[in-house]
Amino acid sequence: MNSIELLNNLYPILISLSLGLSLPLIGVFVILRREALLSDALAHVILLGIALAITFKMNILLGIFVFALVAGLLINAVKNRVNLGLDAIVGVFFTTSLALGSLLISSEELLEAFLGDITQITRGDVIISTVLAAIIIATLLIKFREFAFTSFAPDLAQVDKINVKKYELAFVLILALGVAIGIKLVGTLLISALIIIPAATAKIFSFQIRGLAVWSMLFGLVAILAGLTATTLLSSPPGPTIILASSAVFFLVFLVHSVFKKHN
């Protein structure tokens, strides 16, 4: 099935809704916690998962999820114990995963893993992604207060008897799942952009964290819908096109906000 046929059925709508809403909502907490590097790190480890799944002829999605969850647990375990700093951990260990993964698979497969390929998304992938995205969105919205409180002021949250460690672990696992479901669409190189850019766009003008969440989700949805439409019209690769659409929204909002601010 080519990408134009794919756009004519339900998959793109489900993919747009599930990724466009869930990943930017995760992004709100990523920027609140200043852990933008984490999503990159997870994507690097997942590349190794993809490479191993291809090498041993296993299900790629299974490789993605297993490596995402293992990496999530690993990061959560070492980030507060190892005295290296998160950026150094990412710099050393996760680029090693990237290098290993790159060596294991062919250039064509590597490019596909780097940039994503919507034509490779199966019905099973769509169903799994939609269900997981719904779980992520529901969890983050229902427990928004707890996730935000433990991210913003962990000491105060703990004195208020909220289990901070539980929410930290839950967030890393949610981030890992988010990266895993988005990777087939936009690839390992661009997935963190899909998480960060919509939230960064909303942050330009938001005054409240609740507004930040709602606007991030809206910008994420717009970026994916605009990106997929442009892909159909221009026959361009979907991953980079979606990210460029997201960047275009960012610069547009930045420009409008700057002009508006100047006139007030």
Add this chain to the structure above:
Amino acid sequence: MTDKIISLKNLAVSFDKREVLNNVTFEINQGDILAIIGPNGSGKTLLIKSILGLNPNYTGEIIWHSKPETSYVPQKMVFEKGFPLTVKEFFLFEIAREFSFWMPGKKLEEEIKKRLESVKIGHLINHRLGDLSGGELQRMFIARSLLENPKIIFFDEPAAGIDISTEETVYNLLYDLYQKMGLTMVLVSHELSVVYRFATKVVCLNKKIVCQGSPHEVLTPETLKDIYGHHVSGYKHSHNLEHDHIS
């Protein structure tokens, strides 16, 4: 008879595998205003963090005899000034439940407003945290600490980083709250004058307990020299808590 709230027995506290405090034993009773004093790096913050369960690196015993509603005002909170979070939302972190964070309703808003007005910053309810001055931020933290009618509040240098006139107001505010609400307070402070004026009990730290008791009895030139390692002037600030309340 005074009711014990917390007992510390032979506490040794570490930071980065280095022992900062050892052999710390004292009690916090209901109605105390306990001041913890000591030079920089003497482990004051680490001590209250240990009591609050925020620092697991200690040996010895910390016994909570009851489970009173507890609140904490940190020395400082590092956050990005430009992050979109309003004072109201920061308060909702504590008192909202599930979806009421998204739609707080009038009752919750009024509760927040009431607390902010008690420290005279009701007008800041919809301001961003990053837009508040140092003094306003400290008042906001104090108001927040009162949200769920605590019985004991831990203040870690509540006037740190604010100017002297604001500092005076912050301590007067704390003392007013103490009188009105029958609180127990644990206060880390650098200011000896504050300790003399407000504290009913003092614990002096410098790697271990150097002195403890009523400030007027135990804070002698000799003990102050033991704590700070040099002569401290102006220690005789003979205000009586019962009779010399500043309003």
